[in-house]
Amino acid sequence: MKIGCVLVMYNPRQELLTTSLNSLNGQVDEIFLGDNSVNTPDFMATLLALYPHVYYHGFNENLGIAEAQNRGITYFQEKGFDFVCSKKNLRCQVCLSLVCDLKYIVLISLVKLAKNVMNLTITLSTTLKILVIILNFVFCWV
Numbered sequence: 001m002k003i004g005c006v007l008v009m010y011n012p013r014q015e016l017l018t019t020s021l022n023s024l025n026g027q028v029d030e031i032f033l034g035d036n037s038v039n040t041p042d043f044m045a046t047l048l049a050l051y052p053h054v055y056y057h058g059f060n061e062n063l064g065i066a067e068a069q070n071r072g073i074t075y076f077q078e079k080g081f082d083f084v085c086s087k088k089n090l091r092c093q094v095c096l097s098l099v100c101d102l103k104y105i106v107l108i109s110l111v112k113l114a115k116n117v118m119n120l121t122i123t124l125s126t127t128l129k130i131l132v133i134i135l136n137f138v139f140c141w142v
Contacts, residue, residue: 003028004079006072006086008065010036014043021051028053028085032075034068035059 005028035058048056069086076084
């Protein structure tokens with residue numbers, strides 16, 4: 001099974017991009033970096049030398065998130081990949097493990113939370129604390 005990941009960037013910061021690539025290392029077979037920046041960042045050649053499983057495509061214009069993601073998906077389809085994951089931006093410091101699906105994790109967490117509330121096995125304040133944690137997690141990855 002081959003898994004690809006599409007990362008779309010616009011004027012990326014080196015340290016944030018490096019952190020994201022490190023977190024994806026070993027989780028996917030290849031990463032497509034779609035760069036919506038007008039100019040290629042100075043650090044890109046050095047960074048790509050460190051990550052041989054990363055394919056960089058600079059668009060030299062801002063195509064928008066959807067077009068950049070579609071081009072990355074097409075790239076992986078043409079190479080016969082089984083799954084493609086996408087991260088729409090690089091604002092979070094750590095990328096989500098691609099083995100888990102975020103929506104599934106949130107749904108299961110909310111279902112468990114609702115069951116506990118209905119069974120009165122946890123207090124209202126604990127419920128609110130858990131809900132805040134879940135919402136913070138969701139907004140970090142949206």
